[in-house]
Amino acid sequence: MKLSSQAQAFVLHFGEMGSRWGFNRTVGQMFALLTIHPVPLNAEQLAQALKISRGNVSMGLKELQAWRLVELQHQPGDRKDYFTAAGSIWELARTVFEERRKRELDPTLSLLRQLLLNEPQDEQDAQAQEKIQEVYSLLELLEEFANTLSKLEHDDLLKLMKLGSGIIKLLELKNKMSGGKTAPD
Amino acid sequence: MKLSSQAQAFVLHFGEMGSRWGFNRTVGQMFALLTIHPVPLNAEQLAQALKISRGNVSMGLKELQAWRLVELQHQPGDRKDYFTAAGSIWELARTVFEERRKRELDPTLSLLRQLLLNEPQDEQDAQAQEKIQEVYSLLELLEEFANTLSKLEHDDLLKLMKLGSGIIKLLELKNKMSGGKTAPD
DNA sequence: TACAATTTTCAGAAATTTCTGAAAGTTAAG
DNA sequence: CTTAACTTTCAGAAATTTCTGAAAATTGTA
Structure with missing residues (x-):
């Protein structure tokens, strides 16, 4: 398990960014390594490559599985568990997006409700209530939008993301066609 | 500085969610309090309401200012600094969105570049390079999309977010207009 | 300039998170 | 059933982050 210098830098960086993305350093490193490595790795290999304890690897894999970011595989004639990133880069990004929505939005929506x-x-309560309502409406809309994006086909999502400022023209276009009323769900 | 029970719950919750949103507990609480409170507060009031030290408030305010989430104000005849949330709920959400894009995406884009x-x-390097290129392309697209969304007028953004699955129809529509050809569903 | 009000800083303390490694648990194969 | 290969767990250690409060710095006023 010798990492190429490129892979090394990639893995270390994702370790550092880890906490900003919702996991800790070693979990970030494990995820990066499993993503960039061409073949599945077992726990021993991960521990060795990242110089962390076997127990830490076990906990990290558990977390990555909770995030649905890694996949367990078996090699014939080998009792060890092997892991890879769960899908293509795009699929992984979608999963991270969805999991983060769940973790960052849902608990707040639920409390505000x-x-x-x-x-x-x-009177004081009433004023607070108003603000809470505003925050709630916004987050709910955000949640629904995130949901819509999540459900788009890859092609459509790509098209949408590439629209750039063309998106404004499209919205105008829609206005003309439907006479200003919003689409039914 | 007595908080209504509603405000209390709101503030505590944003404290707990803080770490998921990129700041620590007390910074989250301070932000929530300044957002929900109808009038500006000074450092002393924040410290008292949240039962934290004066020094901690000072550091927290510094961080919230770095995030561009709070605004300094002065009251005539009072030397203390007073703070409020910087703008409406929508403006705050935009700011959080932009700051998070900066903190979560930019450093990675820069490293990958x-x-x-x-x-x-x-050979190993070459394989890693390919994956890195894939990740880079995706994150770059994401950054541009986030940028586009950031720049949309409030009305347009609202319209877009409310489209729901109507967005697919709009993309099809665009296809027809620009002569693009994809099989209809 | 001197002073008092206020804010900022930062060393060390406290709290929290992460990590290790040994022990306990699980599972496939003989 | 037994054993060996492997995985998980978890108590305490280590590392990191956050917080306090006293001292230093800043600032407006007289």
Whole structure:
């Protein structure tokens, strides 16, 4: 398990970025390594390549599985578990996007929904309630939009992302066609 | 500085979510409080309301200013600095979105660009290079898309986000207009 | 200029997160 | 059933992050 210098730099960087993306350094490194490495790796190999303990690898793999980012495989005649990144780069990106939406948006939506059920007790509460409603509406819209993007076919998503400022023209176009009313769901 | 029970819950929750959104607990709480509170607050009030030290408030405010999420104000005849959330909920959301793009995407794009300059030294390097190129292309596209969204007028953004699955029809429409050809569904 | 009000800094303390490695658990094969 | 190969767990150690509070710096006012 000798890493090419390119792979090495890639792996270390994803370790450092890890915390910004929702996991810790070693989990980030493991994910990067499994993504860039052409063939599946077992826990021993991961531990050796990243110079971390066997136990740490086990915990990291558990987390990556919870994120649905890695896939377990078996090699005939070998009892060890082998792992690879779960799918293409695009599929991985989608998965990260979806998991982050779940972790970053859902708990907040759920709490705010809860708070909005309470009857405001006084003027102060009522003011807070208003703000909470605003935040809730925005996050809900964001969640739905993220959902829509998640469900798009690869081709459509690509097209959309490549539109650039052309997106404005398209929105105008739509306005003309439908006379200004928003699409049904 | 007594918080309504609603505000209390809101603030505590944003503290807990803080780390997922890129800041720590107290910074998250401070942001939530400044967002939900109807009038500007000074450092002393923040410290008291959140039961944290004055020094911690100072550091937190510095960070929130780096994120461009709070605004400094002065009250006539009072030497203290007063702070509020920088703009409406929508403006704040945009700012968080942009800052996170900067922190989560830019450093990686920059590293990958760097790596792609290196001539692969061997077969292994070449394989890694290919993966790196794939990741780079995707993140670059994502960055551009995020940029496009950032620059949209509020109205257009709202329209886009509300499109739901209508977005597919719009993409088809665009296809027809520009003579592109893809099989209809 | 001197002073008092306020903010910032930062060394060390406290809290939290991550990591290790030995022990316990699991599983396939004989 | 037994054993050996492997994986998981988890208590405590190590590393990292966050927080405090006293001292230093800054700033407006007289």
